[in-house]
Amino acid sequence: MPVKYRGCVQRMSPLPANDWSSTTGGGISGLVLASRLTENPGVQVLVIEAGSNHVEDPRVKVPALYEASKGTELDWGFESESQIRKYMPSCLEAQLKGRRINYAQGRALGGSSAISAHVFVPPSRIVIDSWEFLKNTGWNWKTLEPYYAKVCSNPAHQPQLKEHLGIEWDVKERHGSIQTSYASGIQDPVSKAWVETFKNLGLNMAQDPFSGLPTGAFASLSSIDPATKERSYATTAYYTPVAHRQNLRILPNCDVQRILLERTDDGFRATGVQYLSKEEALTVKARREVILGAGSLQSPKLLELSGIGSANLLQAHGIEVKIDNPFVGENLQDHFVCGIGFEVQDHIPTLDGLRQWENTSRPTGPLTSVGVASYAYLPMMETVSGNGKISLDEIIDGDEPNNGAAPLRKIYRELVDNNLKSKDKASGAFLAVAAQNVVPIDPDFKGSPKGPVAGKFVTLGTMLSQPLSRGSVHILSPDPNAKPSIDPKFLSHPLDLEILARHVSYLPSIAEAEPFKSSILKSGGRRRDPKSLFKTLDDAKNYLRTSGISMWHPTSTCSMLPRDKGGAVNERLLVYGTSNLRIVNASIMPLMPISNIQSRVYAVAERAADIIKADNGLNN
Structure with missing residues (x-):
């Protein structure tokens, strides 16, 4: 069957041996599923990936060079819509002055795990349990916790390292695929001062952060192999060890264009995928399932191009409506982050003066770290009384910024009540980065x-853990090669601005506390940006509007929820209206994690593999 592409008629033909069981993207989820499903030699898995295998690329291997991949062929190079729209009359001041926000997303085998900052932080039991509260049976902390033992390893905890990092608990052993480490080790004075400072403030982590109840400060794990000092990611951990399997095939440098759907008596069945290879449009047939692992920014795009989404949107672009679901592409959540740079003493190691990597065999010294070694999950450090009083009830009861948030109003309200008003539950994530x-x-x-300015700096940053603002991702064209419209609607809910402004206002208090002040900061040192010397809460709000950015944690655009509550997939990860099309990636999370999403995506994919095996009778 011919298909028109870029004005030309191209040949469509099936891939040889077209009895593949599953077709997925080659990011974290795709490679986890490919590895786990092909453990059964009777299952054939084809992975279609838009990028290449960069496992030997220094930009991927060397931890400190991860920034060098941004804006290259390894990065999709997405950008948000202008953040100036007037979503609510009550929060016109909350816009980002028309800025477009950059979204770095990995275009390589391994997806964003190939270009991320290696941060491997723990989950929150409260958030994961809320997934089941939203009618997703079996998606709770008790069920998901064991998968972390399959996902990651524990680094060795020598006594000297434990003392340096303030680790006072017995760590549960994990022997999973991703190799983690405390990359900065005992050579890093920032991580030691960070933990000791929060201990003096009574805000240190009192238990294993991976216990599911993390509140307080802790040394952050990194997805960096402690033996090789190189990136440990989906490709090296899940694909390379099984690349020899005859029932696993990777198609690199191929762009998926749409999913092929066939009408059945009770809906639709995914029969295969159309993809582009060397300017030629081809198809591959799937015997069992099609599994979409294209991430939160492209999974809704591929659904819409395939005829699954809002009927009004699809009809406007001349796409045949197969399954009308207005929630596809809605409910976009992301962490908005903002930081303040503080000048540090000359002997403090930072990445500000990092030179190009010269040793092509193995990274050493500062090249083995990304400078992110210190985290804290904290409650609001300012009470909702006195001069800073805000009426949480009044704000949360106001009109929601868009329809995507409405189905979850009850759980949003509960999170606000339980988290923002509690002294022992986190509403913000804080971090220290050894660089400006x-x-x-x-x-x-x-x-x-x-x-960049001359000198050495440590940036203290904070992100809002559970934003109430909700955005969207949708197609702008029926052309599969066109980028989607990404509109996170940052700070469109007024409560987000109020809470995050208070969190960012607390950053100088951390810097001025001991021993961080005397052991890390330069006496009489500068702020990197004088704009961060705000005196009032309004100054902090304006700083957020002009200097806040995305943490590149997009989630929830194909949410796992009841269909009438905003869902695109059910608790078995099946797309509503289909019998064998699943989505496995961060887009299915109905509520985003409280911090970096990498570890959660691995855990979700591991559990998804077991769900798929069970549904297909592949457990034996």
């Missing part, structure tokens, strides 16, 4: 630097 962070500046403030 060059971020957007206020064009009306002339004193802000537009690029």
Whole structure:
């Protein structure tokens, strides 16, 4: 059957041996599923990946060079819509002054795990249990916790390292696929000062962060192999060890264009995938299932191109409506982050003066670290009384910024009540980065630097753990090669601005506390950006609007929820209206994690593999 592509008629033909059981993207989820499903020699898995295998690329291997992949062929190079729309009359001041937000997303085998900052932080039991509260049977902490033992390993905890990092608990052993380490080790004075400072403040982590109840400060694990000092990611951990399997095949440099659907008596069945290879449009047939692992920004795009989504949107683009579901592409959640750079003493190791890697055999010294070694999950450090009083009830009861948030109003309210008003539950994630962070500046403030400045800095940052703002991702064209419209609607819910402004206002208090102040900061040192010397809460809010950015944690655009509550997939990860099309990636999370999403995506994929095996009778 011919298909028209870029004005030309191209040949469509099946891939040889077209009896593949599953077809997936080659990111974290795709490679986890490929590895686990092909443990059964009777199952054939084909992975279609838009990028290449960069397992030997220094930009991927060397931890400190991860920034070098941004804006290259390893990065999809997405950008958000202008963040200036007037979503609610009550929060016109909450817009980001028309800025477009960059979204770095991995275009390589391994997906974003090939270009991320290696941060491997723990989950929250409260958030995961809320997934089951939202009518997703079996998606709770008790069920998901064991999968972390399959996902990652524990680094060795020598007594000297435990003392340096303030580890005072017995760590549960894990022997999983991703190799983790405390990359900065005992050579890093920032991580030691960070833990000791929070201990003095009564905010240290009192138990294993991976217990599911993390509140307080802790040394962050990194997905960096402690033996090789190189990136440990989906490709090296899940694909390379099984690449020899005859029932596993990777198609690199191929762009999936749409999913092929066949009408049945009770809905639709996915029969295969159309993809582009060397300018030629081809198809592959799937005997068992099609599994979509294209991430939160492209999974809704592929559903819509295939005829699954809002009927009004699809009809506007001339796409045949097969399954009308207006929630596809809605409920986009992301962590909005903002930081302040503080000048540090000359002997403090930072990445500010990092030189190009010269040793082509193995990274050493600062090249083995990304500078992110210190995290904290904290409650609001300012009470909702006195001069800073805000009426949480009044704000949360106001009109929601878009329809995507409405079905989850009850759980949002519960999270606000339980988290924001509690002294022992986290509403914000805090981190220290041993480098200056060059971020957007206020064009009306002339004193802000537009690029790196001389000196050595540590950036203290914070992100809102459970934002109430909800965005969307949708197609702008029926052309499969067109980028989707990404509109996170950052700070469109007024409560987000109120809470995050208070969190960012607390950052100087961390920097000025002991021993961080005397052992890390330079006496009389500068702030990297004078704009961060805000005096009022309004100053902090304006700083957020001009200097806040995405943490690149998009989730929830194909949410696992009841269909009438905003869902795109059910608890078996099947797309509503289909019998064998599943989605496995961060897009299915109905509520996003409280911090970086990498470890959660691996765990979700591991559990999804068991679900798929069970549904297909492959457990024996």
